[in-house]
Amino acid sequence: xxxxxxxxxxxxxxxxxxxxxxxxxxxxxxxxxxxxxxxxxxxxxxxxxxxxxxxxxxxxxxxxxxxxxxxxxxxxxxxxxxxxxxxxxxxxxxxxxxxxxxxxxxxxxxxxxxxxxxxxxxxxxxxxxxxxxxxxxxxxxxxxxxxxxxxxxxxxxxxxxxxxxxxxxxxxxxxxxxxxxxxxxxxxxxxxxxxxxxxxxxxxxxxxxxxxxxxxxxx
Numbered sequence: 001x002x003x004x005x006x007x008x009x010x011x012x013x014x015x016x017x018x019x020x021x022x023x024x025x026x027x028x029x030x031x032x033x034x035x036x037x038x039x040x041x042x043x044x045x046x047x048x049x050x051x052x053x054x055x056x057x058x059x060x061x062x063x064x065x066x067x068x069x070x071x072x073x074x075x076x077x078x079x080x081x082x083x084x085x086x087x088x089x090x091x092x093x094x095x096x097x098x099x100x101x102x103x104x105x106x107x108x109x110x111x112x113x114x115x116x117x118x119x120x121x122x123x124x125x126x127x128x129x130x131x132x133x134x135x136x137x138x139x140x141x142x143x144x145x146x147x148x149x150x151x152x153x154x155x156x157x158x159x160x161x162x163x164x165x166x167x168x169x170x171x172x173x174x175x176x177x178x179x180x181x182x183x184x185x186x187x188x189x190x191x192x193x194x195x196x197x198x199x200x201x202x203x204x205x206x207x208x209x210x211x212x213x214x215x216x217x218x219x
Contacts (some may be wrong), residue, residue, distance in 0.1 A: 025063055027053040032070050035124040041071055041133075091116075095152040102160045102217070106182070106210050113186050121190075129137050151176075178213055185209040 031052035035044045046067055050057040064070040094112045099105040117124050150172075157171040166174060185205060192200045 024053070024055055024059060028055060028060055028063065028070070029073070033126065035070065041067070046070070062187060075207050091149065095149065095156070099156070102156075102165060103214050104208050104211050106178070106213060110182055110186065110206065110209075113182065114152040114189070117186060117190060119202075142152060164219055167219050169217075177216065181209055 007064055028049065031049045032044075034052060035049050044062050044067070046194045047057050049070070053060075060070065064073060091109075094108045094129065099108070119161055153175050159165065159169070160166045161168060163173075167210050189200065189202060189205065203215075
């Protein structure tokens with residue numbers, strides 16, 4: 001049975017950015033996403049990608065000069081034309097809402113990110129695996145996504161700081177500490193929970209993460 005396309009893949013393949021793809025390019029694109037997500041860029045081979053796409057390996061190199069070009073053809077357009085607006089669009093409701101407490105905001109943010117991960121698992125895995133090793137992608141990700149969210153995140157943090165509900169640290173520091181704690185919970189939830197649900201108490205881990213953040217940021 002054919003694996004259904006994730007929302008971001010559907011938009012990239014059939015939207016304006018994917019309109020010029022040939023049928024073979026589309027097969028290579030989808031096969032590369034699967035292989036990169038499963039094995040990571042370094043452990044992937046163009047021969048396996050070609051096999052999954054049902055094309056000769058030489059066909060890949062007619063469209064993409066190197067394996068790195070193939071990776072960038074997936075990640076860069078996704079970030080530039082789709083991922084940034086897609087992420088910002090998906091999270092805008094959370095950032096535009098009013099919260100009585102910072103932990104209420106954290107719960108909304110966690111629920112939103114888990115939903116995004118569940119719908120866009122392959123892209124998430126590729127970015128998490130590859131961003132640390134590709135400075136050019138790091139710079140684009142920071143510019144395209146974080147820069148668009150920074151102002152609203154700063155407004156939320158500043159509000160609770162002004163109310164005396166958060167420690168008086170620079171807002172960027174609070175955002176960084178909060179983001180890494182949430183990311184750690186969401187990633188481990190996916191890895192451990194999917195592998196063995198009996199080893200993961202999601203309610204306990206979620207509350208522990210929120211309590212950890214709130215105690216660390218308490219004035």
